[in-house]
Amino acid sequence: MNSFAPVDPKLIDVVLPEHDGYPVAFEAEDTTDAVRDVCGAAARDFPKSLWIEPKDWADKARDNDKYHTWPMNYIDRYTNQNPTHECTCHSLRANAEACRNRQLGIIYPGGPKKGFRYDESKRGSVWLGPLSVYAEANPRQWGGANVRQVMEIACRRGMLPEKIQPFEYGFKHTLQGTTGAGGLNQSKGPWVSLSNFPSGWKETAAWFKPQEVIFPGSWEEAVCLVLHGMVVSVGRNGHAVPWSRWNAAQQVMAYPDSYDLTRYDSLRTVKSAWGGAFAIASMTVPDDWKHPAGGTA
Amino acid sequence: MTTKDRIGWLLIGLAVFSLVKGGGIVPAIGPAATAATYVYELRESAPPSAVYAGLDQLNREKKVVANLYDDDTTDGAGEVPDQYKTAVTAAREAGLPSLVVTGGGKVLNVVKDPKTVEAVVGAVQ
Secondary structure (H helix, E strand, O other): OOOOOOOOHHHEOOOOOOOOOOOHHHHHHOOHHHHHHHHHHHEEEOOHHHOOOHHHHHHHHHHHHHHOOOHHHHOOOOOEOOOOOOHHHHHHHHHHHHHHHHHHOOOOOOOOOOOOOOHHHHHOOOOEOOHHHHHHHOOOOOOOOOHHHHHHHHHHHOOOEEOOOOOOOOOOOOEOOEOOOOEOOEOEOOOOOHHHOOOOHHHHHOOOOEEEEEEOOOHHHHHHHHHOOOOEEEEEOOEEEEEOEEEOOOOEEEEEEOEOEEEEEEHHHHHHHOOOOEEEEEEOOOOOOOOOOOOOO | OOHHHHHHHHHHHHHHHHHHHOOOOOOOOOOOOOEEEEEEOOOOOOOOHHHHHHHHHHHHOOOOEEEEEEOOOOOOOOOOOHHHHHHHHHHHHHOOOEEEEEEOOEEEEEEEOOOOHHHHHHOOO
């Protein structure tokens, strides 16, 4: 993965024809303070230990290229939400999954690839379902959900694993990942209301909860988080995305978009979109990675 | 051949065997390493990229289960996960960050603040 390679301009600052779950009104509500508040005890200020002087960003980027330690290298799949309004939850799942994989100590050198499944994913990667959060955030199904809503839900009760997993973990409770297109590594299915989630589902969801969530106080701190291997989820231009690799040469931010491909935000967009952004620094950890939901859930 | 002679030849044989094998005569006693855990506190220090790469190498080579553990992280029941209790205690005693190698419930090695792939992988050997 060469983060310095030139990027196709057609993939930079792509604005979808209409919002896909993050209308402009939500952007105004998702201030850093508002999202922080709903995370409760999980909320963290940006630690000084993570600050990297901008003049040193290129060196850190080279380090990440050499060791494959971008957030993108902890994401082993794309998801596809088309044509739903689930974007904030797809961005959340990338953030949560990357965090778990970073804790697990498994690197995916090429990042997510459409129609491809890494053998290494069997070692403990768990695919978390966007719908398992979105169904509670927006019971009406259409219209989207803001970051505040989805983070409150995730921090309070966690996320459910999807029906498709890279390994047979024996989960007692799973849910289809999306009502959208899905794919090889993402289950799809009909809409399901919260009241129709599998009985006892909270026991399983509790094992997939953010425990520490960092809120950058500037766009530079957001870049530092990415340089340290943490996904930064942001909402902008009607869509929510998970920033996952910084191109120090062209100064664009790559993200695995919830449409089976990687796109980029320009520096101008990064500078305007970082407010309300968050990075999950730690997730609940199982007693045994082969039994991610505790062996009984 | 007297008993003394027999013992003498046996000792010579063992010495030759040991030289050929390149190791000690007495086999290692004690558990083998099964896990390597890098315990850290993110608010104080960020793990270097090389540490992640070293842990990934250990996992790929299937030598041990190699993970990172941010101090105070818990399992779904709100407890320190069983798999990390021994390592976390040892790391906190040694000072964070530390890489703790464990096996059979025992601490086999503690490396304070490793910074290279070699330091991580070498801790297990």
